[in-house]
Amino acid sequence: MPLDVMGLFYFAYRDFVGDADALLAHQGFGRAHHRVLYFVNLRPGMPVADLLDILRITKQSLARVLRQLIGEGYVSQKAGADDRRQRLLYPTEKGRRFFRTLSATQANRINSAFEHLSPDARRTIRAFFVAMVEPNDHGRLKALKLIDTRDP
Amino acid sequence: MPLDVMGLFYFAYRDFVGDADALLAHQGFGRAHHRVLYFVNLRPGMPVADLLDILRITKQSLARVLRQLIGEGYVSQKAGADDRRQRLLYPTEKGRRFFRTLSATQANRINSAFEHLSPDARRTIRAFFVAMVEPNDHGRLKALKLIDTRDP
DNA sequence: AATTTATGTCAGTGTTGTTGACATTGTTTG
């Protein structure tokens, strides 16, 4: 059993998400807010339903977090052009700035772990992550352009 | 910014920890119980203080989880031989069996992601995880033998 | 016109984390 990989995964993820905690707490936010900010910044104009699908939480749970982010001016909503029931989510300038701050330490951590690695090794790591994701969700990864759409 | 790696990390970890959720819920346990079971099975005889240090939670938070695990016979305690104030934690046979069940799907996921990879690629992935962990915690990784003690 | 869909909201609940205070037992030290 790959017990070592399980443990390394735990520690690495713990420290990775921990990077942003202090900054989030300073704004009265938590990790839930960070996850929303990440996806809204990654793909602006995402409808609420997609976010629910990605985060795998209930709309009631998302509502609380989203209410705060919108109320404090980090995220804005716009009715969908084709389907006007949809609320498309966009980061505001404030939201983009805050997200960049949140991402800075995480990006540093990733960059320094990648620094001395060959392009091939970097591909290996990305491929490993993809292989760890449920095959059912690979379509989602492509839709978010987290993996190359041309890949199998 | 390596936004793609951030996202892949999120999805991979989400699905990885999700593997055990249904089994845990069936016993009335959650992810907190799983984390304790992991470390107690990985290094039997670990004192409570070490577990607190690893999990980075308060003793009150650990107490609730540990009380259940001990009460339902998954974990046992023994006073330390040299320092009898310490409570050393051991999995019971029931605890070992349950942990093996919990680990089965996670191990499958990891093994199939590793399957077609060269020993070198596997080393790259382990090294990446280590590089993602706070350098301060590298001593802990060695103590847990999650990385080779001879490494720098 | 009736139904379904996307979203929002109210109210109540559970898990897992937090702080603060205090007790017990065992080790260490002056």
Place this chain on the structure above:
DNA sequence: CAAACAATGTCAACAACACTGACATAAATT
């Protein structure tokens, strides 16, 4: 040896973030 310190346990109150169930509204679909 007595005092101080350390490892653990426990009580109580609280917060973040998940859950369920029920209901409302507006827009799309049939």
